[in-house]
Amino acid sequence: MRFKEKVIEKLLLVTALSAIGVLALIIIFIFKEGSPIMVKVGIPHFILGEKWSPSKGIFGILPMIVGSIWVTVGALVVGLPLGLGCAIFLAEMAPARAGMVLKPAVELLAGIPSVVYGFIGLVVLVPFIRNVLGGPGFSVLASAIVLGIMILPTITSISFDALKAVPKAYRDGMLALGATRWQTIRMVLLPAAKPGIVAAVILGMGRAIGETMAVIMVAGNATIIPTSILAPVRTLTSNIALEMGYAAGDHRQALFATGVILFVIIAILNLLARWVAAGRVSE
Amino acid sequence: MQRGNKIDIQDLNLYYGNMQALKGISMSFPANAITALIGPSGCGKSTFLRCLNRMNDVIPGVRITGRVLLDGKDIYAPDSDVIELRKRVGMVFQRPAAFPLSIYENVACAARVHGVRDRATLDELVEKSLMGVGLWDEVRDKLHKSALGLSLGQQQQLCIARVVATGPEVILLDEPCSALDPASTLRIEDLIRRLEERYTIIIVTHNMQQAARASDYTAFMLNGELIEYGRTGDVFTSPRDPRTESYVTGRLG
Numbered sequence: 001m002r003f004k005e006k007v008i009e010k011l012l013l014v015t016a017l018s019a020i021g022v023l024a025l026i027i028i029f030i031f032k033e034g035s036p037i038m039v040k041v042g043i044p045h046f047i048l049g050e051k052w053s054p055s056k057g058i059f060g061i062l063p064m065i066v067g068s069i070w071v072t073v074g075a076l077v078v079g080l081p082l083g084l085g086c087a088i089f090l091a092e093m094a095p096a097r098a099g100m101v102l103k104p105a106v107e108l109l110a111g112i113p114s115v116v117y118g119f120i121g122l123v124v125l126v127p128f129i130r131n132v133l134g135g136p137g138f139s140v141l142a143s144a145i146v147l148g149i150m151i152l153p154t155i156t157s158i159s160f161d162a163l164k165a166v167p168k169a170y171r172d173g174m175l176a177l178g179a180t181r182w183q184t185i186r187m188v189l190l191p192a193a194k195p196g197i198v199a200a201v202i203l204g205m206g207r208a209i210g211e212t213m214a215v216i217m218v219a220g221n222a223t224i225i226p227t228s229i230l231a232p233v234r235t236l237t238s239n240i241a242l243e244m245g246y247a248a249g250d251h252r253q254a255l256f257a258t259g260v261i262l263f264v265i266i267a268i269l270n271l272l273a274r275w276v277a278a279g280r281v282s283e
Numbered sequence: 284m285q286r287g288n289k290i291d292i293q294d295l296n297l298y299y300g301n302m303q304a305l306k307g308i309s310m311s312f313p314a315n316a317i318t319a320l321i322g323p324s325g326c327g328k329s330t331f332l333r334c335l336n337r338m339n340d341v342i343p344g345v346r347i348t349g350r351v352l353l354d355g356k357d358i359y360a361p362d363s364d365v366i367e368l369r370k371r372v373g374m375v376f377q378r379p380a381a382f383p384l385s386i387y388e389n390v391a392c393a394a395r396v397h398g399v400r401d402r403a404t405l406d407e408l409v410e411k412s413l414m415g416v417g418l419w420d421e422v423r424d425k426l427h428k429s430a431l432g433l434s435l436g437q438q439q440q441l442c443i444a445r446v447v448a449t450g451p452e453v454i455l456l457d458e459p460c461s462a463l464d465p466a467s468t469l470r471i472e473d474l475i476r477r478l479e480e481r482y483t484i485i486i487v488t489h490n491m492q493q494a495a496r497a498s499d500y501t502a503f504m505l506n507g508e509l510i511e512y513g514r515t516g517d518v519f520t521s522p523r524d525p526r527t528e529s530y531v532t533g534r535l536g
Contacts, residue, residue, distance in 0.1 A: 169380035173442065176338060176376070177449050178369035179396040187392045192383045 030263060034256030046257060052223040054243070054251040061258055063225045067233040068209055068265075070226055071143045071219070075208040078148025080201060083155030090156070091163035092185055103160065110153035118217030121146040126218055135230035138220030143233060146214050151204035158203060162196020163189060195276055202273040206266055212237040236262045289314040289453060289483040290335065295349035297330060297339065297507075304330050306507045308349075312453075312500075317475060317484045319498035319515065321491065323530065327507040328487045332455050335485065336372040337365050353453070370397055372453040373446030378462050379438035381430040386413075386422050389430045389441055393448040412448040416440045416474055436467025443474065454478065456486040460493065472497045491531060495519050503527045 038046050041059050049060015086106060090099050121142055130137030166189050174184040190197070212235075220232020221242060234242075240255050240262075247255055288311040297305035304327050312318050320328040333339045334351060337358060350357045358368050382389050390409045399405055409426070413419040418440045422433070430441055439459055446454055456475070460468040475484060475497055488494050494501050494515065501518040503511045503526075511518060511527040522528040 167380065169376060169378055170382055172338065172341075173376060173380040173382065173445075174392075174396075175341065176336060176369055176374035177393045177396055177445065178366050178373075180366060183396050187395065188382050188384070 027263070030256050030259045033253060034258075034260040037250055037253035038257045038260070040250070041254075046254075047261065050225065052239075054247065054254065057250060059250070059254040059257075061236070061239070061254075061261065063223050064234050064236045064239045064258065065261065066225050067140075067219075068235040068237075068262075070140050070229075070233060071147060071215065071235055072205055072208045074140055074144025074229065075147035075151055076201065076205060078144055079151040079155055079204060079208075082148065083152045083200070083204070084159050084197065086152070086156045087159035087163060088185060088190075091160050092181065092189065103157070106156045107153050109149070114150065114211060114214040115217075117146050117150055118214035121214060121218040129230065133230055135228070136220055136232055138218060138232045139230045140219075140226050140233045141229045142218040143215050143235075144229070146218055147208045147211055150211060150214065151207050154207055155200045155204045158200035159193070159197050162193040162200065165196065166192045195278075199273050199277040202269050202276065206269045206273070209235075209262070209269070210237060210266060212241050216241060236265075287314050288312065289354065290485075291350075291352040291355075293350040293352070295331075295334060295351060296347070297327075297334060298346045299342075300344045304507050305334070308509045310502060310509055310512050312483060312485055314483050315480060316499040317479050317486060317497060318500040318502065319494035320485065320487045320502050320504060321489075321494050321530070322504035322510075324489075326504045328504050329457050331504065332374075332457055332485060332487050335453070335455055336369050336374055338369075338374060340365065370449050371451055372455060373449055373451035374455040374457065375439070375442050375446055375459050377458040379435055379442050381433065381438040381441050383429065383431055385427045386430045386433070386441065387426040390444050390448050393445045397449055408448055412444040413441075415447050415478075416444040417470070417477075418444060434467065436463050436470055439463060439467070439471055440474065443471075443478075447478075451482065453483045453485065456484065458487050458489060461489060468493070491519075491533070503530060505530070 037059065041049070046059060046061060047065065048062050049058070050062050051058050051060045052063060086102075090103055090106075094102060125142050125145060126137035126139075128137075129135065129139060129142055133141070170188050170192055171184060174188045175181075179187070215235055216238045219234060219238060221234045221238055222232040223234050223239075224231075226233045236258050239258050243251070244255050290312040292308055292310050292312075295305055295308045296303065308331065320332060322328050330339065334347065335358075339345045339347065347359060351359060353368070353372065357363065382392065384392065387409055390412050391405050394405055394408050399408065410419060413422060418437060421437065425432075430438065433441060439462075443454070443459075459475075460471050463471065472493065475486065478484060479499075486494075486498065498515045500513065501515040502509060503518060503522075503524075505526055511522060511524045513523075518527060519531050522531060
């Protein structure tokens, strides 16, 4: 019996280590492939260069970094009010039966393949923006709306859990002071759930910044720094996906280097999320 | 009872679905006095207390019949304003639920709920409320630190300060000391005694000594019924009902 326990323990250890091993290999690989070009161009030139022209050997990814930031912030502007509002309604106001239908429905949004979001954006949203607001339609705005909807499930379900985890005593205590339901939510429940909500925002950001397919289909993908929300934009992930098929030599390395930058940004976001979720947010 | 009655209860019944939790309770709470509600667990005393500021409204499946008159007006009347009611009848719970905000905000949010916006008025109200519960000197230097750093006893004082800040007429306390150590318990009892002149106080307690020490009137409840109600001294020393006697002497519950 004891022997069997030991074998199972070792087997589980191997599975756990192999997950970490795969991660380590990926990191080593993209850094190995991507760092030489960064050194060659110079990291400041690579990150702050405004021109991306692989055929001429010019590799500056600032337009893509700015593009990713625009699109991600835009996604939050769209997704946070919707997602948080939805979570507040589900957690605090919806009758139990409505909650039982609505929450799975919102979570189902996460199960729709991103290419479907992209397709709907392409055939509905892009023409709409072009006709009503002007510009090419393929734009920061279109990407932000599509991504905003895609991060809804993340923001809604994590904020919902955070609100549900607020002790009932806070709710009762506030109601017993003569507070209305909205005052209770605003003054006590949201502050109490703040670490969870911040974590939801950061994870939503991580999802928005990493999304590729849906963004490629609606963003226009021009390698220029967008000057308006109606201008086309290219993100870091799009840059890799669009060009990896035919890239070679320095160009290929530059795409890996784009991946390195993306990896660093996402790693920072994840660390932030963990740090915040652990409740170490000081007032 | 020479003093006027603050609350009159007439034939109050409460049902959770099909289960009747309160059975035909009629009694009056005198103004500016402390009344203790005692009885074994599950006798309905907390449920009864929650009827007095309609905190049972938020529990699904609860049905209430009968009348609860606050200064002669039925709080269950269709035109009664529950928000206004809870401002007049504050409640302190069993576990000190200081909000995860600063000490200042814990008290200030109670005032904000009732529309106080002006900073100077808030400052003054926070100070007055904290002084009223004897916490001011201990927290004046850390008003903007988290309230969760206070001891449980201090948190309960803070919860009382919070209620005081809404300017209530009646304060309901639901076993306010059951989560506290003996020293903190005495602090809270002292505090309740001092609050008596300004407020009508109704306290639910498990603790016989506490009821005997800290109340003017005592009501004994059993299985949702009011068994005996009178001056605390009488209820404890010469109970009329044999069930009261066996409870206060420790043979029941």
